Amino acid sequence: MVKAVVCGAAGGIGQPLSLLLKLNPLITELSLYDVVNALGVAADLSHIATPAQVTGFLPPDNGAERALKGADIVVIPAGVPRKPGMTRDDLFVNAGICATLASAIANACPKAFILVISNPVNSTVPVFAETLKKAGVFDPKRLFGVTHLDIVRASTFLATVLGKPQDAPKYKVPVVGGHSGVTILPLLSQAEPKIPSDVLGDKAKRDALVNRIQFGGDEVVKAKDGAGSATLSMAQAGAEFAEFVLQAAFGGKKSQRPVQAYVYLGAEAGGEAVKKEIGADLDYFSVNVELGPNGIEKILPIGQIDAAEKELLGAAVKELGPSIEKGATFQPAPPKL
Ligand SMILES: NC(=O)c1ccc[n+]([C@@H]2O[C@H](COP(=O)([O-])OP(=O)(O)OC[C@H]3O[C@@H](n4cnc5c(N)ncnc54)[C@H](O)[C@@H]3O)[C@@H](O)[C@H]2O)c1
Numbered sequence: 001m002v003k004a005v006v007c008g009a010a011g012g013i014g015q016p017l018s019l020l021l022k023l024n025p026l027i028t029e030l031s032l033y034d035v036v037n038a039l040g041v042a043a044d045l046s047h048i049a050t051p052a053q054v055t056g057f058l059p060p061d062n063g064a065e066r067a068l069k070g071a072d073i074v075v076i077p078a079g080v081p082r083k084p085g086m087t088r089d090d091l092f093v094n095a096g097i098c099a100t101l102a103s104a105i106a107n108a109c110p111k112a113f114i115l116v117i118s119n120p121v122n123s124t125v126p127v128f129a130e131t132l133k134k135a136g137v138f139d140p141k142r143l144f145g146v147t148h149l150d151i152v153r154a155s156t157f158l159a160t161v162l163g164k165p166q167d168a169p170k171y172k173v174p175v176v177g178g179h180s181g182v183t184i185l186p187l188l189s190q191a192e193p194k195i196p197s198d199v200l201g202d203k204a205k206r207d208a209l210v211n212r213i214q215f216g217g218d219e220v221v222k223a224k225d226g227a228g229s230a231t232l233s234m235a236q237a238g239a240e241f242a243e244f245v246l247q248a249a250f251g252g253k254k255s256q257r258p259v260q261a262y263v264y265l266g267a268e269a270g271g272e273a274v275k276k277e278i279g280a281d282l283d284y285f286s287v288n289v290e291l292g293p294n295g296i297e298k299i300l301p302i303g304q305i306d307a308a309e310k311e312l313l314g315a316a317v318k319e320l321g322p323s324i325e326k327g328a329t330f331q332p333a334p335p336k337l
């Protein structure tokens with residue numbers, strides 16, 4: 001029996017993500033929580049003939065905690081998306097929503113795997129961690145900032161540059177750092193299969209590819225022209241990442257290869273080696289991790305990077321530090337009496 005919850009289930013990401021989770025045979029119970037329309041989305045999905053039993057919840061009568069009660073995995077795409085001209089940091093208004101949901105998780109399902117999609121991920125993950133710490137239930141092995149869309153984009157854009165767009169699933173590019181602009185650090189030198197030297201060694205081609213991976217989100221924001229940001233590709237990436245976590249925990253399938261997520265790097269999580277590699281005392285970074293029944297089993301080293309990547313790492317670290325600090329020191333407004 002596996003219970004999954006989507007918080008923000010009626011939104012642009014939430015609806016297709018909930019659909020994809022409804023199709024996941026490992027999930028037997030699916031709770032959909034949102035401040036609007038969660039009952040409608042749940043009624044609609046509940047007619048699909050798959051094992052997961054779907055229920056919708058709205059805020060009245062402590063709806064968030066009722067939705068979350070006993071959950072094994074919680075996926076969170078709640079909060080506002082970007083409009084053209086905005087940075088992800090402009091979405092820090094979502095911090096309050098994240099703190100509220102983290103408190104509800106601490107009460108209702110403190111052992112759940114928590115997958116944070118809400119932006120700015122670089123700051124909202126520290127908001128979750130600090131709220132869970134205050135409640136005494138923080139487990140760094142179970143908290144993930146979902147940066148998997150950057151991995152999906154890197155495969156697609158690399159295959160396109162190489163003139164083999166249909167081979168996108170074959171290309172694996174580690175993407176480390178954070179989830180916004182220059183904090184997104186694609187490690188092209190570690191791509192598999194190896195990138196031919198006429199692309200990797202051509203500065204203009206390489207810079208263009210790195211830039212497209214770093215600013216892929218902006219392409220969608222621009223194309224949607226005020227109607228939001230990536231929703232369908234994010235739903236697919238979120239469902240795929242949830243599947244990695246679920247398979248490792250409940251499916252008896254240890255991940256064949258490491259997956260990447262924005263995770264806590266404190267000593268108790270085993271992230272000290274990565275801090276040394278990046279030469280900075282950052283408490284969060286997107287890295288390769290190995291998953292097992294209890295979540296993150298091992299934070300893996302970044303490994304060898306080349307001179308161009310070292311330069312990009314400097315820029316990523318510089319921007320990440322203040323974003324992490326902003327999330328970690330966030331004070332939610334006291335509840336209105
Ligand atoms: N991590 C990533 O790679 C990634 C990718 C795309 C989008 N995002 C982010 O995901 C978030 C959602 O994007 P979207 O396009 O689905 O937005 P959206 O506006 O379409 O949907 C957001 C949903 O959250 C709900 N919501 C608001 N406050 C809530 C609360 N307190 N509790 C529960 N639900 C609440 C809204 O009612 C809405 O249904 C944004 O912050 C966006 O920037 C992240």
Ligand SMILES: O=C(O)C[C@H](O)C(=O)O
Binds near residue numbers: 149216218229230
């Ligand atoms: O670009 C955005 O604001 C949404 C998301 O972070 C993305 O990468 O698509």
